[in-house]
Amino acid sequence: MATYEKKKCWSVLFRLFHWMYALSIVTLCITGFYINGPWTNTMIEGSASFPMAFARFIYFTAGYVFAGAIIIRTFLYIFGNKQERVWDILPITPRNIKNLFSTILRYAYISENHEVRLGHNVLAGLTYLFTFVVAIFMIISGFFMLFPEVATWQGIGTAVFGNQQWGRYLHHLLMWWFMMFALIHVYLCIWNDVKEPEGIISSIFTGDKFLHK
Amino acid sequence: MADTVNTHLDPQLNRRGFLKGVTMAAAALGLSEAMIPKMVEAAASGERPRVIWLHFQECTGCTESLLRSSHPDLARLILDIISLDYHETVMAAAGHQAEHNLHETVNNHPFLLVVEGAIPTKDNGIHCMIAGKTAMEILAEVAPKASAIIAIGTCATFGGVQAAAPNPTGAVGVWDLVKDKPIVNIPGCPPNPVSFLGTILHYLTFNRLPLMDKLNRPLFAYGRRIHDHCERRAHFDEGRFVEQFGDEAHQMGYCLYKVGCKGPETFSNCPAVRFNGVEVWPVSVGHGCIGCTEPNFWDTMTPFYDRLPQVKIPGTGIVEDADNIGKKVLGVTAAAIGVHAAVGIGKGLIKGKSSHE
Known part of the structure; x- marks a missing residue:
């Protein structure tokens, strides 16, 4: 019978980031789909109903929450605790390279070997880092569309995307990455929770994980 | 002041029409009423700037829309405040005489260069040749001597339809080739004559080019998105959309967003200035914007009747x-x-x- 030890893993700020990120992504996907292809229509005029304006308001609010989450994550990548810093997941140390391959083998059901590790496994960490980069593109294209007349955003957006339409197009395409990511992320969390009683799911609420003694 | 106008300018252009044209340009530029006398003075002064107007790979639609604007005064004003030394569509000279006029101005006088049409660069530029020379050669000869360059129309600015993928002639805009000259881009297919007149008058009045955005488009004309100034915007916010052309919502004049209007992606003054002096522009007559003032609009704004471009996966078709x-x-x-x-x-x-x- 294995014994487990409760260990502090995620800071309050990290958990705040996670839930800001998760909830804003869900909100942005739903309202974003509405804004791109509004599925309601009406011929009523002069009523106090503003479905598109309302959807956009919710969308922009969620967009700011999303941008705030990314600012928090940037801070944590540099100044967070050991598990939260970017060095913990970059495959540049022998420990991390080994973990990357052992995780792939384990996820492919080839090996049963589970390395005890408090933070992200390296495969997950790299996926999060990639998503973080995609998120930065979303923020740039988002503010490029929201503030088209502001010289700063116009300069960055024009340099990166060429014109508004291409910014919008990539903004839309990259959204599908977040939807795929969410699907895989939730699945693998459940999968890991089933395989190892480390409390991976509850850790994002409580901040604590349980590791083999 | 009004009397000096007629001594210097074409008598066909009456005072009322002259002032109207200048006032329109001042309004488009967003200048105060107090500036109008100064602009009138600048426009009416005998010193008309020499302009060379080069036509390259294009349909002449920009010139046509300029000449056929239903405010005839506007076209006449443009032609009267500048000395158009070379313009293939409207000049009287032909053949060697025309060439002589061109070289005479280029070599001996300061001039403004207006370019209409894209410049093909593939195969040494042989896809567009005038008087035995390629467009690239002509531009390379004329552009360095110009005091400033105005690229009129989407072809001269961003390559236009000729530059649409796969761009068989390697068509590019003026600013892709000329790097060391002040260039104003006035894109549009065609652009509004008022935007062109405004730029010219701004140059005449203040002796410098207007403020421009990152794509060298004058901010007075291209500073805001069409969507943000559109008369159908209320229908967008309140969720009233045209589902397909000709339906009841279309007849009611609702928002064209769902049938692919590119107003949200396009910078232009169309909703404010409108065309042909009869207060029309595409959206007002029931067709969505196609984004003709934006770079590569043939590639990025198509399909015109859908919101977003389609995904092309290379190698798979x-x-x-x-x-x-x-x-x-x-x-x-x-x-x-x-x-x-x-x-x-x-x-x-x-x-x-x-x-x-």
Whole structure:
């Protein structure tokens, strides 16, 4: 019978980031789909109903929450605790390279070997880092569309995307990455929770994980 | 002041029309009423700037829309405040005489250069030749001596339809070739004559080019998105959309967003200045904006009747709607997750026991 030890893993700020990120992504996907292809229509005029304006308001609010989450994550990548810093997941140390391959083998059901590790496994960490980069593109294209007349955003957006339409197009395409990511992320969390009683799911609420003694 | 106008200018242009044209340009520039006398003075002064107007790979639609604007005063004003030394469509000279006029101005006088049309660069530029020289050669000869360059129309600014993929003639805009000259881009297919007149008058009045955005478009004309100034915007915010052309919502004049209007992506003064002096522009007559003032609009704004471009996967010939591909990829992801879970469960059943007990 294995014994487990409760260990502090995620800071309050990290958990705040996670839930800001998760909830804003869900909100942005739903309202974003509405804004791109509004599925309601009406011929009523002069009523106090503003479905598109309302959807956009919710969308922009969620967009700011999303941008705030990314600012928090940037801070944590540099100044967070050991598990939260970017060095913990970059495959540049022998420990991390080994973990990357052992995780792939384990996820492919080839090996049963589970390395005890408090933070992200390296495969997950790299996926999060990639998503973080995609998120930065979303923020740039988002503010490029929201503030088209502001010289700063116009300069960055024009340099990166060429014109508004291409910014919008990539903004839309990259959204599908977040939807795929969410699907895989939730699945693998459940999968890991089933395989190892480390409390991976509850850790994002409580901040604590349980590791083999 | 009004009397000096007629001594210097074409008597066909009456005072009222002259002032009207200048006032329109001042309004388009967003200048105060107090500036109008100064502009009138600048426009009426005998010193008309020499202008060379080069036509390259294009349809002459920009010139046509300028000449056929239904405010005849506007076209006449443009032609009267400048000395048009070379313009293939309207000049009287032909052949060697025309060439002589061109070289005379280029070599001996300061001049403004207006370019209409893209410049083909492939195969040494042989796809557009005038008087035995390629467009590239003519531009390379004339541009360095110009005091400033105005690229009129989407072809001269961003290459236009000729530059649409795969761009067989290697067509490019003026600013892709000329790097060391002040260039104003006035894109549009065609651009509004008022935007052109405004730029010229701004130059005459203040002796410098107007403020421009990152794409060298004058901010007075291209500073805001069409969507943000559109008369149908209320229908957008309140959720009233045209579903297809000719339906009841279309007859009611509702928002064209769902039938692919590119107003939200396009910078231009169309909703404010409008065309032909009869207060029309595409959206006002029931057709969505196609984004003709934006770079590469033939590639990025098409399909014109959908919101977003289609996804082209190179090497496969697959061209499809972004959301259809997204749904498929998401479906494959979900299926892969299902298979992964099933393998795990199957393996557990075969082994019978978890390794952690």
